[in-house]
Amino acid sequence: MSLMFPGFRSEALVSSEDLADTTRIRVRHLHARLKTEICRSFGKIPPDEATEAKAEEVLTEFFKQLPSVRRMLWTDIDAAYEGDPAATTYEEIILAYPALEAIAIYRMAHLLYGKVPLIPRIMTEWAHSRTGIDIHPGAEIGSYFFIDHGTGVVVGETTQIGSHVKLYQGVSFIARSLGAGQALRGKKRHPTIEDGVCIYAGTTIMGGDTVIGANSTIGANVFLTKSISPHSLVYYEEKEVRVVPKRKRESATARDEFQK
Structure with a gap:
């Protein structure tokens, strides 16, 4: 989420001048973490050369599509803002709406679905445990x-x-x-x-x-x-939905109990 929405997730504020460098650092960090986990999901520990090449191919395509995912998420934020009068700002939606987190993780997991075992499902189940929203990555x-x-x-x-x-x-x-x-x-x-x-x-x-x-x-x-x-x-x-005065209901119940 910090890659999709810099500055919103329990981290130091990122100035506009530093945003590009900060994003590159995050991408490199995520790439390294994902490559290790993808190789593990392929069942190769330690990974051989072919497994590493396959993981690299998957990750290249994944990161290439992240800008499109971010654009898609902004449409989801638009929908939340227009669809919920309780939403006061876009920032509130990013920070406080669990559905956006579930949708964001689903959209990223969907990029990996069918290409990598286990990881896409783990991602959406993690979101499920946090938000109560269960979206299958497929x-x-x-x-x-x-x-x-x-x-x-x-x-x-x-x-x-x-x-x-x-x-x-x-x-x-x-x-x-x-x-x-x-x-x-x-x-x-x-x-x-x-x-x-x-x-x-x-x-x-x-x-x-x-x-x-x-x-x-x-x-x-x-x-x-x-x-x-x-x-x-x-x-x-x-x-039919019945509505009766509460006191009348209580009086009738008391009378019935007395007559037993």
Whole structure:
């Protein structure tokens, strides 16, 4: 996170004059750490020449894409600022919104997914333990992604999410439990969420064939296993909610107890 947002993560302030040099130092440090861990993930301790070359190739591509990741994260910050009236500044979002941390780590882990064993999953599980947001590194997520509150959100491996999507806490994109286990590896098991969708708290959307059409809104606590068309509104018809004066309720309870 300090590489993506210099000066925001428990460190000395970085002046604009020193920013380039500081960033180069951080990149070199991260490169050395990652190279060691990638070689370990390939099962070569100590690494041979071929393993080191493979790790170097992965890292070259990883660092080449980091500027694009940072640009993508700024769209996520924009989405948070525009989507949450409680957000007073961009700085507040960077420092205090756990969803941004989870999304940032996911976006970096996604660069390594499929190229390096273990490390991408460890990265997102570390974010999960810190934020309560579980995003699999294999998921595909577009720009301007915002998770409000965030606790309990689950995004499965083959989930595809478009741009300008907003989720609330407790939303889950999951696979059906078909008992096929490893036979389903690599197959599309999780839903597709198209552009401009808003999904409220506690909703679960299941299955690889399930597509939520663009610009739809899904209300809270909905359980969906089938596709819906673009520009749809999905919600449960609520049963009657009773509201009675508290004293009247307590009096009725006391009377019932007396009559027993």
